[in-house]
Each structure stands twice: as structure tokens, then as C-alpha cells.
Ligand SMILES: Nc1nc2c(ncn2[C@@H]2O[C@H](COP(=O)(O)OP(=O)(O)OP(=O)(O)O)[C@@H](O)[C@H]2O)c(=O)[nH]1
């Protein structure tokens with residue numbers, strides 16, 4: 001496991017990490033008990049992404065003027081641990097006015113701060129930290145954190161026959177493990193793809209749509225329709241990628257949904273949380289296809305980023321459109337993907 005992957009695991013578990021000259025612990029996962037130990041006087045300043053600092057009205061202060069640069073916020077008596085937990089969570093933006101005054105401070109080591117924020121995004125945490133004085137047991141260079149990327153190398157871990165309702169064609173499930181972080185991803189191999197490029201669907205995990213039948217997105221129907229098309233053709237490959245919420249993680253996707261309840265669209269909600277519109281990359285999907293011996297695919301998708309991602313990794317792609325009928329709950333979501341994320345007709 002890479003050092004960055006170990007740091008991501010530590011941050012998820014609420015443990016501090018030293019990046020360059022900065023020691024940080026995530027606001028989201030650090031327990032009150034740990035904070036009482038690490039910061040007994042509650043003086044630790046708060047490290048935020050530039051986007052989040054702008055969203056809470058710090059954009060007019062010189063230290064926070066660029067929305068790309070991380071921002072440090074000074075502690076004051078009224079800015080308690082509980083207030084900070086509220087401040088970093090956009091769900092609270094609509095429940096109250098941002099209190100103040102908030103004062104930003106210069107960031108002593110901007111590259112380290114950017115690195116720490118990169119790790120928190122990859123960890124699926126709200127990008128916000130307490131800055132601590134004492135170095136942590138786990139330390140990495142700023143460059144190791146800023147260059148941290150999603151996993152891109154896989155090995156097959158196990159395979160077995162899997163009977164699936166509605167599929168008459170023999171189907172196998174293949175479990176793969178990413179070498180960089182140990183995350184598990186799955187390929188469903190339907191029939192015996194071979195000869196011409198197989199029909200392939202890259203499906204990003206969507207717990208709400210895949211399991212509960214959420215109407216907010218089109219994931220469940222797209223998954224089912226892909227399997228039906230592969231069954232009709234006699235073969236195909238579905239990759240189930242653990243990229244919940246377009247790579248922002250489950251808790252953050254639910255936060256994005258809460259923001260959508262307040263009228264933001266899917267893209268605005270991601271940005272408000274301090275993420276890009278889409279945090280996925282498809283290098284791992286390309287590696288999974290290679291592990292199955294596939295170099296060329298007919299890809300069921302409307303998302304140009306999937307086509308470009310596979311092509312960049314050397315997989316030959318022909319697109320097959322994959323539209324499902326809209327419902328009243330997901331019509332705006334589908335329209336936003338077209339208008340703002342370049343989704344194809
Ligand atoms: N952040 C965020 N993720 C969402 C939202 N709605 C659905 N998702 C996630 O978006 C992903 C859906 O991805 P895909 O099914 O691959 O769809 P796509 O990128 O639109 O591409 P194609 O369906 O192939 O055209 C899943 O990981 C869902 O969990 C949302 O409002 N916000």
C-alpha cells in the first residue's frame with residue numbers, strides 16, 4: 001500500500017497525519033475525545049478549501065481571495081468545536097446565517113495544505129481540517145500528498161459462477177483488488193465475450209439507486225437495462241466500480257442530496273461541498289478490462305469522460321448510447337448532466 005493510501009485510511013479513521021510541515025486531523029472524523037487530547041485549549045486553526053471559504057463569505061479577505069488556494073481560519077472564543085463542525089458542513093448554510101467575525105490567516109505551507117485537502121477528498125471526507133502543533137506518527141511529503149491519485153492497478157482476487165435472475169446466459173463474477181489501496185471492485189462477465197469487441201458498461205456504485213430503487217438518478221434502470229442488452233446479445237461485461245457519488249463517497253453524496261433538497265442542482269451541490277463536478281477517473285476500469293484480456297469495447301454510455309478515460313488508457317472505444325426514460329424526480333438531474341457535464345444525446 002502506498003504512503004498516500006495509508007494516510008487516507010488514517011484520516012478516515014480520524015487520526016492525525018503530517019503532510020509537509022503541517023499536521024492535520026479531519027473535522028469530520030476527529031472525535032471530541034481526541035481533540036481534547038491534541039488541542040486541549042481549543043486554539044487549533046481551521047484549514048478549509050478555497051471554495052468552501054468563499055462559500056462562507058471569506059472571499060473578500062486577502063488570504064482567502066483565490067478560490068483555488070486553501071484558507072486558514074483563526075480560532076476565537078465563540079468558534080467552538082461544535083461551531084466548526086457546523087461551519088464546514090454546507091447543510092447548515094441554509095439553517096442559519098454564518099456567524100462571525102471570521103478571520104483568515106496566511107497558510108504557512110500552501111503545498112502541504114493542498115496535499116492534505118487532496119487526501120481528504122480521496123478519503124470521501126468533507127475537505128476541512130484542524131491544524132495541530134505536534135507531528136503525527138504518519139508523515140508524508142507534500143508532493144506525495146498532492147500527487148495522490150485514485151487506484152489504477154488491479155489484480156484478480158477470486159472468480160466464481162453467479163446465477164443472476166433474468167440472465168439465462170452463464171455468468172461469472174470476478175473480484176479484483178486495487179494494489180494501491182486494497183479497494184475491491186467487481187466484473188460481471190456474461191456469457192463468453194470474444195471475437196468482436198464486447199458490450200461493456202462501467203457502472204459507478206450508487207447505493208441509493210442500485211439497492212433502494214431511488215428515483216433521484218437513473219443508475220438502477222441503467223444497470224438493469226445493460227444486463228438485459230448483454231443477455232440479448234449473448235455476452236458482455238459489467239464493471240461495478242466502487243466510485244459512490246461520482247467519487248465523493250456515500251456521506252458526501254447524501255450531503256449533496258440535502259443541498260439539492262434546498263434547490264441546488266447536482267453540479268452546484270458538489271462544488272458547494274468543495275469537490276469538482278466529477279471526481280472519478282476511469283484508469284482503474286481500463287486496468288480491470290485488461291485483467292480480463294479486453295483491449296477494445298462497445299461502451300454503453302452517454303458520458304464522454306468514460307470514453308476519454310478508457311481511450312487515454314489505450315482501450316479502443318465505440319460508443320453505444322444508453323438512455324433510459326426520465327421520471328419526475330430525475331428529469332432535472334438528467335438535464336443538468338447534459339447542460340453542465342457535457343452528456344451526449
Ligand atoms: N455527487 C453526486 N453523485 C451522484 C448524484 N446522483 C447520482 N450520483 C452518482 O453518480 C454516479 C452515476 O454514474 P453513472 O451511472 O456511471 O452515470 P454517468 O456518469 O451519468 O454516465 P453514463 O450513465 O454512462 O452516461 C454514481 O456513482 C451515483 O452514486 C448526485 O446528485 N451527486
Ligand SMILES: [Zn+2]
Pocket residue numbers: 206208209210217218219220
Ligand atoms: Zn444513482
